[in-house]
Amino acid sequence: MTAEVTTNHYLVLSFLLFTIGLFGILARRNLITVLMSIELVLNSVNLNFIAFSYQHSDLTGQVFAVFTITVAAGEAAVGLGILIALFRLRETTQLDSAAELKG
C-alpha cells in the first residue's frame, strides 16, 4: 500500500475543515467568529472542487471554484455590513443580542 496522496486525502481534509467550520457556526456566540467559520466552510468546498477537478483531469471544477470565491466575497461584504449595523444598534457583536424576532 502506497502512501501517495489521492483524492480521498483531499476529501478527508476538506471534510474536517467543513466540520470545524460548521461547529464554529453553530457554537460560537460572536458574529465575527461565525462569519470566519462560514469562510472556512466555503474554503473546504473549494478544496473538494479542486480535488475532483484533478481526479477527472477536467478544468470545470476550477472554473466553478472561481464562482464559489465570488460568492464568498459577496457574503463576507454583506455579512460584515450586517455586523456593523448590529453593532450600531446594540453596541455588541454577540448573536444573542439580535433575538428581536424570537417568538
Added chain:
Amino acid sequence: MSGADLLFYAFAAAALLGAVLVVALRNPMYGAISLLGTFLAVAALFLLRHAEFLAIVQIFVYGGGIMVLFLFVIMLVNLHRLRETTKYDRQTPLAAVLGLVLVALFVTVFALASFGPPLARPEAFTAGAQGISGNSQAVAWLLYRDYLLPFEIASIFLLIAMIGAVVLGRRA
C-alpha cells in the same frame, strides 16, 4: 513518500490547525490571523493539484480582500469595550453531537468508496485549445467561452452585494 506528499501533509496540518484556532480562540483578532494561515495553506494545496490560477486568486481575494475586510471591522467595533461573558452558545453540545454524527457518516462513506488513483493528465490543466499555454489562460478560455452567462451573473451579484454592503453600513 515523495516530496509532494510531504508538502500535502504539512499544509493540511497547517490548514487544520488554523481552522481549529479560528473556532477556539476567544479574541477574533487572533482568530483572523489564524484564518489567514488556513487560507494560505489551502492556496498551497491548490498549487499541489495543478490549480495555479486559483491559488493566486485565493491569496488575493481571501488573503488580501476578505482578510482586510475582517481586520477593519474587528478594529471598527473596538472589542476591548465588549465583555464576552461566555464564548460558546447554549447549543454547543448539540453542535458537537452533530459534528460527531457527520464524522461517523463520512467515515462510513469513506470506508465504502474509493476513487482510485487520479487520471492525472497535467496537459488538461494547461492546454485546452490551440495556442493555450498556462493554467490561467486555460481557465480563462473555459470561463469566457463556455461559462460566459454565469460569469456575467456573478458580476451582477457582486454589484448587488456591494450596494447592499454600502446601504447596510450607512449611518441611519
